[in-house]
Amino acid sequence: MESIEQKIRNYIVENFLFGDETVLFNNDDSLSENGIIDSTGILGLVNFLENEYQISIKNEEIVPENLDSINKIVRFLKTKFESMTIAS
């Protein structure tokens, strides 16, 4: 099964790099500072995460701390899943 990390990487490569896997960036690289994603892209990423993982991302959660690298996104999602488990 595809890991969360791989799924997010695939989304980014497909949607922002036209599938060009020769563009190298590691899981800790800033997506905005490396010119991979801009603010419009962030909006797309938020839509993708909400639909893919059936979560609701609050306005105050749309911050670099949660979304500016693959590892940050993975950590953020895990926190969201945990809070959903606790709530249910």
Added chain:
Amino acid sequence: MSFSKEALKIDAAAETEKITRWMRQNVGRQFHKQGAVVGISGGIDSSVCLALAVRAFGHDKVLGIAMPESESNSESLDLARNLAEQYGAKFIVEEMTGPLKGFKAYDRRDEAVKKVFPEFGVGYKSKIVLPPVTEKDSFNVFYLTIITPDGQEKTKRLPLTEYLQIVAASNFKQRSRMTMLYYHADRLNYAVIGTGNKNEHEQGFFVKFGDGGADIKPIAHLFKTQVYQLAEYLGIPEEIRKRTPTTDTYSAECTQEEFFFRVPFEIGDLVWLGMEQEVPVDEIAQAAGISAQEVINIQNDIKRKMRTAEYLKMNPLHLD
């Protein structure tokens, strides 16, 4: 000497001399044009550009064009007309509502607004805004605000598709104005003056091939607070200098601060200048009267916008 707001002070007389000489040289010898058209909105930037153009080329070689449409602020037209009269520039009004209806600009925008707020209809107004920069670093994610006929405000975060459609439809306004400016420039053999300041030009607060479409941009190197200094020197009327800068794009009144810049100009300009001059964050914070964390967040915001603006400023690419 420590860093302070004094660092934004310019010698307005010397700056005016430098700009107008540069305008004459380029419009004349470089472009081979015989005058200039300036779209004037009643705002500070276009007013300063008109005044500079009159100084550079002479009042009889400058055409000021007001281009109101049904959602424009009603005061703007009178301010623009009075300004042109004060400087002795030629002046015409081109009403843009018809062309915009031809493009279905209003319908296309409102269709997207209704997808977010189904109750949106006759008598409602709308605008899109960015939240202010705070202690927490955040991305530039736009919100849609509607104002009901009884004055109630409702705000929601914009989904991607609707955000893109609202912006795309609104951009008809700037692009149709640009087309009109070039019509008059072409028929008179004049150049089109771009009225963007440094904040707009460098951070991408303009529409590509819209208000960004011009031959020469005389104030694109000046911070907004410096444009005000030039305005005072050039004698721009106080009623224009005292107006709050707005987008004049959305049906609801929308300041430039809430739409795009996210901080007051007197703070944003100082923080930006400090960043350019590599002034330590603490020193900038003290000068601007904000926290060090806010300085960092404002600088991050400016850097992100400047990266986005690179595409807007780019000419079409081609292979050699």
